[in-house]
Amino acid sequence: MSDRAGQEEPAVRPSTLVSRDDLPGVRAREEINVLLRAHDPEVAEANLARLTDEYSPLLRRIAREQDVTDRDPSLRRNAITALGRLISVDNLNVLTELATGDDDELIRGSALTVLARSGLLLAVPLLADAQDSREPVEAAAARKGLAALADRLSPDVVETVLRRGQRRAAPPQTTRGETARDTER
Amino acid sequence: METTSSAGESSVRPITRYGPLDSPPIEATNARRRLSPGQVVILDVQPVERVMSGRPFQLRVRLLGEAAGDGVISVLTSWAGIPFVVERRIGAADYENGYADVEFAAEQSLPPGPATFHVGLINESGAQAGFTISVAVLPSNPFSLRLSPRDNFVTGTFSARAVKSGGAYQTDVTVTLSNGDAAAVAMRQDFRWEFWDGGVGSGTLVEQGTGQFPNPITVGAHSTWDGWIAFTSPAGSGIFNKLDAKEDLALQITMTLQDGRIVAGQITVRTMFSFGLDITRVGAESFTAEEYTDLYLAVDVTRTIYERRDVTLAVDRRNITNAQAGGFTVITSENEARDLFAQWSGPDNGFIDVFVVPAISGTGFDGLAGNIPGPTSHVGRDSGVVVDKSGFVDAGGVRHLNVSYLGMLIGHEVGHYLGLVHVTEAGNLMLSSSTATDTNLNYDPQYRTIIRHGWVQIA
Numbered sequence: 205m206s207d208r209a210g211q212e213e214p215a216v217r218p219s220t221l222v223s224r225d226d227l228p229g230v231r232a233r234e235e236i237n238v239l240l241r242a243h244d245p246e247v248a249e250a251n252l253a254r255l256t257d258e259y260s261p262l263l264r265r266i267a268r269e270q271d272v273t274d275r276d277p278s279l280r281r282n283a284i285t286a287l288g289r290l291i292s293v294d295n296l297n298v299l300t301e302l303a304t305g306d307d308d309e310l311i312r313g314s315a316l317t318v319l320a321r322s323g324l325l326l327a328v329p330l331l332a333d334a335q336d337s338r339e340p341v342e343a344a345a346a347r348k349g350l351a352a353l354a355d356r357l358s359p360d361v362v363e364t365v366l367r368r369g370q371r372r373a374a375p376p377q378t379t380r381g382e383t384a385r386d387t388e389r
Numbered sequence: 390m391e392t393t394s395s396a397g398e399s400s401v402r403p404i405t406r407y408g409p410l411d412s413p414p415i416e417a418t419n420a421r422r423r424l425s426p427g428q429v430v431i432l433d434v435q436p437v438e439r440v441m442s443g444r445p446f447q448l449r450v451r452l453l454g455e456a457a458g459d460g461v462i463s464v465l466t467s468w469a470g471i472p473f474v475v476e477r478r479i480g481a482a483d484y485e486n487g488y489a490d491v492e493f494a495a496e497q498s499l500p501p502g503p504a505t506f507h508v509g510l511i512n513e514s515g516a517q518a519g520f521t522i523s524v525a526v527l528p529s530n531p532f533s534l535r536l537s538p539r540d541n542f543v544t545g546t547f548s549a550r551a552v553k554s555g556g557a558y559q560t561d562v563t564v565t566l567s568n569g570d571a572a573a574v575a576m577r578q579d580f581r582w583e584f585w586d587g588g589v590g591s592g593t594l595v596e597q598g599t600g601q602f603p604n605p606i607t608v609g610a611h612s613t614w615d616g617w618i619a620f621t622s623p624a625g626s627g628i629f630n631k632l633d634a635k636e637d638l639a640l641q642i643t644m645t646l647q648d649g650r651i652v653a654g655q656i657t658v659r660t661m662f663s664f665g666l667d668i669t670r671v672g673a674e675s676f677t678a679e680e681y682t683d684l685y686l687a688v689d690v691t692r693t694i695y696e697r698r699d700v701t702l703a704v705d706r707r708n709i710t711n712a713q714a715g716g717f718t719v720i721t722s723e724n725e726a727r728d729l730f731a732q733w734s735g736p737d738n739g740f741i742d743v744f745v746v747p748a749i750s751g752t753g754f755d756g757l758a759g760n761i762p763g764p765t766s767h768v769g770r771d772s773g774v775v776v777d778k779s780g781f782v783d784a785g786g787v788r789h790l791n792v793s794y795l796g797m798l799i800g801h802e803v804g805h806y807l808g809l810v811h812v813t814e815a816g817n818l819m820l821s822s823s824t825a826t827d828t829n830l831n832y833d834p835q836y837r838t839i840i841r842h843g844w845v846q847i848a
Contacts, residue, residue, distance in 0.1 A: 214546055215470035217497045222461050222476040229513030230461050237517075241822035243801050245723045247811070248753030251822075262515045270423070270782075274412055274431075274519030276824055277779040277791045278755045285753045308782040310748050317721055317751035340675050340711050341747040344719045352721070376716040380732040383669045386706035 236262055240282040248282075255286045263287050264298045270307065281314045288318030296326070303330050309337070313345035320349025323356050328365040347376050390625035394582060394600040399563065399615035405435055408505055408523030409542050409686070410793055415784060420453050423784070427514035429454040434508050434522045437490060439611055441529045441569055442501045447490045450508055452518070454484045460512030464491050465826050467544045468504040468526075472816060472826070473497065479510075501528040501567050502535055503544050507826050521793070525613050531569035532608075536642060536656035539563045539617050541693050548657040549640065550701055551622075551632045558622040558632045560658050564642055565615050568608040575647040576606040582618070584628050585639040589655055595627040595638060618642065632660050635847070661696065664845045665703040665740030666803065671729070672718035673708035675747045680780060683790035684745060687779075690796025691803070694818060698830040700839055705740055709733060720749045720775060726757045727770035734767040739844050741806050742773035743799055749777040756798050758805030765843035774802035793825040800828070807845065808838040 224231040239255055242248035255263065266283040269275070284302065287295045296319075303315035316334055319327035327349065334346035354362040414433040424430060430453045437447040450462055463476045475491055483489040491508075493499075505523040523542075538549045539561035551560045568574050583589065583597040600618065608614045622628035631638055643653040668688055670676050676684065685706070692702050711718060717729050726749075734742045741763065749755055759771030766772060779795040782788055797818065804819050809830075811821045816829045830836060839845060 215500075217466070217468075217470060217473040217499075219474040220476060220494070220497070221474060222463075222478045224461070227459060227461065227478075227513060229458070229515050230511045233511045233515045233517060236515075238822045241824060242754050243756040243798060243821065243823065244805070244811075245752065245754045245757060247821045252753045265427075265515050269428075269517070270784075273781065273783050273789075273791075274521055275517060276794055277781050278777070278794075281748075281750070281755070281777075282753050285751050288751065307786065308780075308788075310780050313719060313748055314750045317719065321751050340672060341718055344672075344716060345748065345750060348716055348719060348721060376718075378715040378717050378728065378732065379713055381709070381713055382735055383667065383707040383709055383733060386670070386673075386708050 232262060236266070237276075237279060240266070240279050240286070241276055242282070252286055252289060255290070257290050257292070260287070260290050260292065260295055263290070264294065267298055267302060280311060284311070284314045284318050288322055291322060296322075296324075300330065303334070309339035309342040313342045316342070316345045316349050320353050323353070325357070325361070325365060327353060328362055332366055344376050390623040390629070392584070392596050392598065392620055392622040392626050392628050394598060394618055394620050396580070396600050396602045396616060396618045398602060398604055399617055402525075402613065402615070404439065404525040404527065404612055406522065407503055407525045408521070411522050412520045417453060419784065424453060424455050426456050427458075427512075427516050429457050429460070429510055429512055429516045429518045431508060431510055431518045431520040434506065434520050436524055440499065440504070440524050440526045442526050443498050443529050445495050445498055446493050448493070448506060448508070449488050449490050450510070450520070451488045452484065452510065453487070454512065454516075457484055457516065458513035460510060462489055462491055463509045465507040465509075466504060467507070467826070468499050469502055469545060499526045501526050501533045501569070503542065505544050525567060527569035527611060528567050529569055532574060532646070532650075532652055533567045534642065534644060534652045534654040535565045535567065536640065536654045537563045537565065538696065539619075541689070541696065543693065543697070545697055547697055548659050548699055550696060551658050551660050553660070556624050558629050558660075560620040560622070560640070561617060562640065562642075562656060563615055563617050564654070565613055566606070566608045566644070566652070567613045568610065571610050573610050574608045576608065577645045577647060578602045578604070578606060579645070580618070581643040582620070583641045584658070585641070586631055586636060587639070589639050589641045592639065595631055632658075635660060659699060660847060661699050661701045662840045662845050662847060663701045663703060664807070664842070665705065665738065667705045667707050667736075667738070667740045667742045669707040669709060669733070669742060669744050671709050671744050671746045672711045672714045674711045675718060676778070677788045680778065680788055680790050683792050684778070684795070686792045687790060687795035687799065690793055691800045694796065694800045694828045694830070698832070698836050698839075700836070700845070703740070705738065718747050720746050721751050723752075723757060726775045727759070729775060730759055730773040731770045734772040737767055739765075741803055741844060742767065743803065744773055744775040745778050746775055747778055747780070749775070755779070756802040758802045761805045761810060762808035762842055763806035774806050776802055791825070797823060797825050797828055804830070804839075807842045809835055
């Protein structure tokens with residue numbers, strides 16, 4: 205049996221690297237990028253625990269980055285998640301700004317989920333507005349967020365705030381079934 | 390019974406924007422309008438001059454930044470060998486110029502063939518930008534023929550896949566002619582093919598034949614030409630017998646220039662192990678047409694990652710509607726992901742369920758595999774993997790998926806399902822924080838682990 209017949213063994217070229225010793229901002233961004241790139245739950249939890257308040261300014265910057273065509277899409281979303289665990293006025297302002305005004309419904313949905321997780325009543329009107337969104341992901345995130353808040357704070361507290369807007373905290377239902385074969389091509 | 394061949398011509402690609410996943414250039418006026426203080430944007434990356442094999446070259450990175458401060462440009466190069474990095478420091482003068490050139494020295498020169506440059510820029514304010522560009526490195530000698538798997542854009546060392554279908558093996562390859570000369574080269578349309586057991590010229594010749602491309606071939610000055618050849622090896626043919634016995638074969642294609650010179654290229658042909666993926670869009674209507682296209686480009690990336698390690702994959706395209714999916718369109722915990730597996734895993738086709746959801750939110754993770762390894766059934770809370778669709782809105786306001794990242798992410802979670810654990814080996818797919826360029830799988834233990842999973846079979 206031939207082994208990789210006709211093909212060369214992989215060759216090697218030397219790398220040329222720049223020292224980060226006097227570039228602390230670059231170094232910090234590279235470190236935080238690694239912490240925000242978690243694929244699996246057990247790694248994510250450990251990484252989020254390492255993101256303390258000193259990282260907040262950089263997390264706010266990353267959370268607001270747009271035009272992320274050539275960057276990992278998880279960076280913005282995980283920065284939003286991290287900000288939700290570091291409650292401060294500045295962080296909440298950014299989360300509110302993203303939940304209500306970002307161009308991307310996935311970012312709005314992430315911010316809504318995180319605000320709901322914060323357990324703060326200020327999230328209720330934002331979630332109530334968004335549950336009627338025409339964007340299905342944003343609407344689902346808002347409805348789930350309201351239900352989660354109701355679980356956490358008590359349904360009465362959430363319903364009291366919602367009554368003003370005549371809405372209810374009803375989570376979207378899930379069903380059981382068999383997936384369908386795609387007909388789109 | 391004998392092997393037969395058919396051949397055709399592929400579309401022409403520009404040599405300085407050569408890859409299917411290359412970044413589009415960004416228009417400076419629009420980018421400036423959206424730029425906030427401290428932000429940076431890479432507008433475009435191009436070689437200063439065409440890249441010739443064995444010679445130093447420069448990449449020009451056109452950039453835009455407002456009060457951006459010092460920073461680092463980092464270029465990860467994917468090519469026929471081990472990926473390597475070239476960096477340079479940048480400062481205010483580079484932003485004033487509007488570009489910075491990254492130098493590849495003689496010892497970093499490349500052989501003929503495709504190369505992809507993943508360009509990253511981080512500055513002291515913490516802002517980041519990225520850009521991907523591929524080029525065809527042209528032969529300095531100055532003409533070459535290269536073989537690669539058909540329909541895969543590949544920069545590394547690859548085998549061609551022989552697929553058994555309807556009692557015959559089908560082997561498809563791409564033929565790339567590269568012209569590094571300032572004059573066009575006219576070729577004869579005919580080609581000669583040889584399959585060898587063992588090295589070409591030193592092993593045993595299994596089968597040989599000739600074929601012809603349908604149209605006259607001229608390879609323009611400093612450019613490339615792509616064609617494809619498909620081989621059908623029926624039962625009883627020499628190639629069928631070798632492949633069916635899991636033997637690797639060496640394929641050589643030889644062509645002739647109109648002036649009589651000969652050019653040839655070789656590639657290994659082998660059967661591969663194979664597994665299947667049920668790619669299920671959760672909340673089908675939440676995927677735009679662009680996202681649907683991007684999803685299956687991403688699955689092609691996943692296939693390329695595994696085929697580089699001689700394991701291929703089949704795909705069944707499936708969906709769950711928004712109404713059916715309900716709250717599963719936004720996964721907010723591991724528990725919900727497992728509910729999704731328990732309620733929607735299937736059909737019972739021996740494929741791994743890959744649920745692609747619009748969003749995994751508020752968790753810090755963007756994927757999850759049911760178990761390591763996952764079960765060989767569609768029952769229970771472990772049967773499947775879930776990934777965030779990795780969507781974003783581009784500068785033009787159009788929704789897209791990050792194809793290379795999502796392809797890696799699916800590969801990573803499927804890797805867990807097939808038994809792979811996290812590693813710390815640089816560039817490996819199974820890094821706990823792998824990014825789009827971390828796509829390597831090693832032979833031992835990763836390949837050897839994958840092929841032992843109960844849903845992995847000889848293709």
